Amino acid sequence: MYANLPPILAMVIPILAIVMGIGYAMLATWLRYQRRKEVYEMHHRERMLAIERGMEVPPLPPHVFSDFDHKAAVEFAEVASRAGYLIRSPLRRALVWILGGIALLVALYLNYGPTTAAWALIPIAIGLANLGFYLAEARSRPSGPGNPEPDGKPKSPGATPF
Numbered sequence: 001m002y003a004n005l006p007p008i009l010a011m012v013i014p015i016l017a018i019v020m021g022i023g024y025a026m027l028a029t030w031l032r033y034q035r036r037k038e039v040y041e042m043h044h045r046e047r048m049l050a051i052e053r054g055m056e057v058p059p060l061p062p063h064v065f066s067d068f069d070h071k072a073a074v075e076f077a078e079v080a081s082r083a084g085y086l087i088r089s090p091l092r093r094a095l096v097w098i099l100g101g102i103a104l105l106v107a108l109y110l111n112y113g114p115t116t117a118a119w120a121l122i123p124i125a126i127g128l129a130n131l132g133f134y135l136a137e138a139r140s141r142p143s144g145p146g147n148p149e150p151d152g153k154p155k156s157p158g159a160t161p162f
Contacts, residue, residue, distance in 0.1 A: 090134035097127030 043060055050057050101124035109117035 090130050090137065094127045094130035094134055097123050097130060099127075101125075101127055 047057050101120050101122070104123060105117050105120035108120055
């Protein structure tokens with residue numbers, strides 16, 4: 001009864017993936033259009049009310065014409081930095097790549113042997129490159145009251161670099 005199922009699945013899965021991918025893109029485009037349409041309608045109503053009341057009509061803010069809300073992004077970055085979150089930190093990125101590569105190395109070595117486990121050296125190399133970038137940037141950055149050391153602690157006046 002289920003003998004023909006694998007060939008059917010082999011054809012249905014790619015077709016379904018393509019249809020869902022295109023459908024997702026179309027849905028995202030339509031939702032972005034609806035959001036922009038609502039924003040334009042809201043600004044239009046606000047401007048019409050201002051004209052009816054004889055008030056000065058304010059110009060449209062520039063973020064209305066772009067897809068990316070710069071003001072919200074800057075606000076989020078300020079709140080996140082005040083909360084102590086590391087946003088796009090090269091050190092964090094380096095540690096994630098290195099530790100993920102080590103975990104992949106162990107898993108591939110235990111399951112498939114050393115030949116396959118060698119592929120895990122790629123994320124480890126990416127992590128080491130990010131770590132090198134972080135260390136080079138930390139050495140070139142001047143330290144002072146506004147620029148803390150890479151570990152987050154301010155440098156004491158008599159401290160040596162090593």
